Amino acid sequence: MNEELNSAVNETLSELNPVTLHYFESCVSCGLCTPHCPYIVAGPEYEPVNKAEELRKVWRKRLTAVGYVLGSIVNAGYPKDEDDLKRMTYMAYRCVNCGNCLNTCPFGIYSGELIKILRGFLSTLGRAPTILKRLSDIESGDISESGVTMDLWNSIIEKVRGGIGKELSSDREGAEVLYLPTVLEAILTPETIISTSRILDTLGIDWTFPSKPLGFEFGIGSFIGDRESERKTLERVHSYVKRIGARKVLLSHGGTTYEEMRFHMPSLIGEKVNYEIMHVAEYLYDLYRARKFEIEAREVKVAWHDPCKLRNSGVKREPREILKASSKGYRELPKSQGVFSRCCGGGFGIALLSEDLKELKRLIGLSSEVEGWEADFIRDLLKDYEIVMREKSKEVIQSGAEVVVTGCPTCIFSLNKGSELTGGAFRAVHISHYLLDKIKV
């Protein structure tokens, strides 16, 4: 085994703990997770258990006596050639980390977590998509040093200032609420940042806003299994929050950003947090219940799409209650109830590979063209992403909703793209944007 491969395997072993050991050892290959994976529509090989098997093969070879001795007879082994690496990369990037596999596994195995570790293994072997690698590197350094990112941030601050009609009080220490938008939102859904800011201002909240960008997604390294990048970013965000001393941190990004900060940050940075981290949907729901504002009901055929990370973090009821108050035309998406939701298909970094995100590529100094193994890989992945988006769109169309409200920029991007692909029957917006003109104080 060569040095690089050995080091890649060793790095994955740092992820071993009782829980990942259980995920590795306990699968009986029953396949109950199969139909619940959003990427299963792209091919039967993309069932969660089959994707996780790629990491299990490596760990079986390294960690078990039978795997070490019998090798491929017992499905144990390291990638040997380009075909193996290609297959592994294809498997690793047909996962949105939505958690449906965990919810449906009789043994509580989260295949997505193993797939995240597999992505880390591949990254060490030089198999991370260039754009994700670059984003992770920039984010874990000082993102505000990137001139273009700073320009973008300043333009967002300008728009927020225009939206609220007064000077924005940035980095104000002692503010009760610290609103932390991400660079990705500034690119994909700037209206979300403006709407959220306007709502906070309208409601007279004591809030502040970072004068410099803190991250693309606050943990974008997780998309390529780079724990160190995640840790560095979250440490930086945490020290900023501590400096401001806010009691509440408000996020409008309900994807990876929310889960990373709300649930993964303490263990990653090795420190407890003493401030509350909330998604804007939760925060507004609390204020609505406390009668701080009223919602003007309109006749809109509206549905809520659960961003997978919000749903798996326990934010399900709050946005629904708000939307029900906003319209009698509220309806559920037929295949997205309870713990299940059909994912938009763009999570876990997949949407970031889209050709439509030229602005993002420009921002980080990448050309639109990719070369080598990546060219086929991205072309094929985007085809599969399109299949998943179409499936999601069918569900929305079936519900009859004209507006799909959600809480994550990636979901908004994917849903709108899916709508475009299927005739444009609906549009997706962020909950802050949707509520902006309906909130009455």
Added chain:
Amino acid sequence: MGIYEFSVYNMMLPTIFIFVLGMTYRLSKYLFLFKRTPQPIWRKTSLLHKVLALVKAFIFPIWASIKRTKITFVTGIFLLHFLGVIPLLFLLSHHIAWWSYYFPPYSLLQPLAIPTSATSSALTVTSPVTPTSTMPQSFVNTIWGPLTVVLNGDVLAIIAIIGTSFKLLEKFPKKFKEDLSRIRIGDFTALILLLAILVSGYMATHHLPSSDIDTYKTVLGIHILTSEVLVMILPFTKFFHFVFSYWYGKLHEAYEMWRRGL
């Protein structure tokens, strides 16, 4: 020495020894890897919510399977586990007698014993139960009442054999046609072993293929020996789910649901 004597008198202690050793090894890995890390702020939920979350962790996969993987639910969960292996292993009258011999408190389950047949078998060889039915056909009197028509060794064994055979056969096209690498040699061997235990148990009960004592002892010996093999390899194979993985996985999932308020 025949296979029966070998399995009963020679293999019992090695089986228990290997099982205990294997379990110690497997469980110690979990203990050694444990490291305390700072916790996020838990969502506040009521005790009732937490109890429901625990129930949900166990129920959701079954519910999801009923909705989306009906064949797997019927064969793998319902026939193989719920109706087959679990009641047979723990409640078949012969098994209760066997468990009680080695672990006397197990005899408390005696009233729940499942007979080998709905019509002809006594609960045990030494304490036959008088049939109470006035029907021309004699029925065994068990606590299960009319359910005994299904809850008897014959029917349950056949159900378990059907479930296991289906799970075994469905793996072939998945492995060789769909080329799913997650289907491993261990999946086949585990199911073949289970099938051997079920079939030999059924044959021993019915004194098949012939009723002479030597054949009976050989078949029963195979049943006991294959069961011992299962117990020995249990800590090292997917059978581990039965004693640990399933429970650990579900409890961890429930714990995560408590933290997140799901």
